[in-house]
Amino acid sequence: xxxxxxxxxxxxxxxxxxxISQEQLAWKAGIDRSYMSSLxxxxxxxxxxxxxxxxxxxxxxxxxxxxxxxxxxxSPKTLPKSRKPAGPRRKKK
Amino acid sequence: xxxxxxxxxxxxxxxxxxxISQEQLAWKAGIDRSYMSSLxxxxxxxxxxxxxxxxxxxxxxxxxxxxxxxxxxxSPKTLPKSRKPAGPRRKKK
DNA sequence: ATGTGACTATAAGTCCGTC
DNA sequence: TGACGGACTTATAGTCACA
Numbered sequence: 001x002x003x004x005x006x007x008x009x010x011x012x013x014x015x016x017x018x019x020i021s022q023e024q025l026a027w028k029a030g031i032d033r034s035y036m037s038s039l040x041x042x043x044x045x046x047x048x049x050x051x052x053x054x055x056x057x058x059x060x061x062x063x064x065x066x067x068x069x070x071x072x073x074x075s076p077k078t079l080p081k082s083r084k085p086a087g088p089r090r091k092k093k
Numbered sequence: 094x095x096x097x098x099x100x101x102x103x104x105x106x107x108x109x110x111x112x113i114s115q116e117q118l119a120w121k122a123g124i125d126r127s128y129m130s131s132l133x134x135x136x137x138x139x140x141x142x143x144x145x146x147x148x149x150x151x152x153x154x155x156x157x158x159x160x161x162x163x164x165x166x167x168s169p170k171t172l173p174k175s176r177k178p179a180g181p182r183r184k185k186k
Numbered sequence: 187a188t189g190t191g192a193c194t195a196t197a198a199g200t201c202c203g204t205c
Numbered sequence: 206t207g208a209c210g211g212a213c214t215t216a217t218a219g220t221c222a223c224a
Contacts, residue, residue: 003145003155021187032219037188045217047138047198052096062096063159114206125200130207137198140217190224198216205209 003066007051008042009073010065014058015040029057096159100144101135102166103158107151108133122150 015025026036030053038044055062108118119129123146131137148155 002142004141007141023187032221033188034190034221035219037190041189043190045140045142047140047217048097048100048144049138050218051141063156066156066159116206126207127201127209128199130209131199134208136209140198143199188224191222193221194219196216196218198214198218200212200214202212203210205207 001068002042004045005042006068007046007065008040009069010067011054011058012040013069014060014064018058025054025057029054094161095135097138098135099161100139100158101133102162103160104147104151105133106162107153107157111151118147118150122147 015022018025022036022040023033026033029036031050035044039046051065052062055065058064108115111118115129115133116126119126122129124143128137132139144158145155148158151157
């Protein structure tokens, strides 16, 4: 498995686990929201320095990004609805 | 400690341990010899894909590149002249 | 809140060389 | 063998508008 994919998977895993959005993480790490999106979709080939910053922002060791995903595992594509980081939650109907 | 420095240290550590030159490793990994030199001197910020290739070439897990150097540790700057310490070890007076 | 294409600036990475 | 530099090409960093 390509390492880039593993990193992407882990970034998303940890981020979602923290209950924060791409936007929030990107902002904290000082990078663009759309770049974070690309990174998690494996369409970027990030440098070590960049991953270092993101790891620091997430407060994890860089090695956390190389954890092998369980076979068939999938990270959620978006944050679970239940979390409420912000924004007025409109009641359904 | 900056991760870039850790990676650089480990690449050199493993390479020297294998007894191969920068040039040989670079050639095998399909990268430029001067770039390998720069990388080990921490003057470049390599991408994940590249480190992946180097790890593969060295036949190690990528995580090997993130091993923390012991305090005060130094990698040799060059390969040892001889691979065989065979010479009779002279006792210290 | 995220995916995506287009874009520019900057750094990665190559290739030549010298010491 | 490896440090280092210059000129060069290509890829990534980083930003934006819009779906």
